[in-house]
Amino acid sequence: MVTYTFYGRTFGGSSILQQDWVYYEGRAESKLKQYERDYTVTVPEGEDPVEARARAICALADVMASFDAIGSGAAGPVSSIKTGEVSVSYALGSGAIDLSEKGQARALYEAARQYLEIYRGVR
Numbered sequence: 001m002v003t004y005t006f007y008g009r010t011f012g013g014s015s016i017l018q019q020d021w022v023y024y025e026g027r028a029e030s031k032l033k034q035y036e037r038d039y040t041v042t043v044p045e046g047e048d049p050v051e052a053r054a055r056a057i058c059a060l061a062d063v064m065a066s067f068d069a070i071g072s073g074a075a076g077p078v079s080s081i082k083t084g085e086v087s088v089s090y091a092l093g094s095g096a097i098d099l100s101e102k103g104q105a106r107a108l109y110e111a112a113r114q115y116l117e118i119y120r121g122v123r
Helices: 004-011 018-038 049-072 101-113
Strands: 040-042 078-082 087-090 117-119
Touching: 004 018, 004 049, 018 040, 018 049, 018 101, 049 101, 101 117
Parallel strands: none
Antiparallel strands: 040 117, 078 087
């Protein structure tokens, strides 16, 4: 389990409240496990495997929380997300990002790929 302390201090996250962390961390962990079942997932050379995986979970959690905020109307569409010392910008208009199921899947995949090498085929 990735701790909220890691999320805030090491990863630099601030968009998820501490009381919501366990929920998003659990969802992100499940998504990463799905990637590990379905794809070849490796740690980039020279990276610490535990930290790379933890950062990927933080990035996934941030994206999930952003989509939930948009879906609930608490935030507008995200126009950009920078993970690792997180920076989220909300667009004023619609269409800033693809909110379809495929668009969300793509955003999650790309968030995890910032910290892990994920291959959809055999290497």
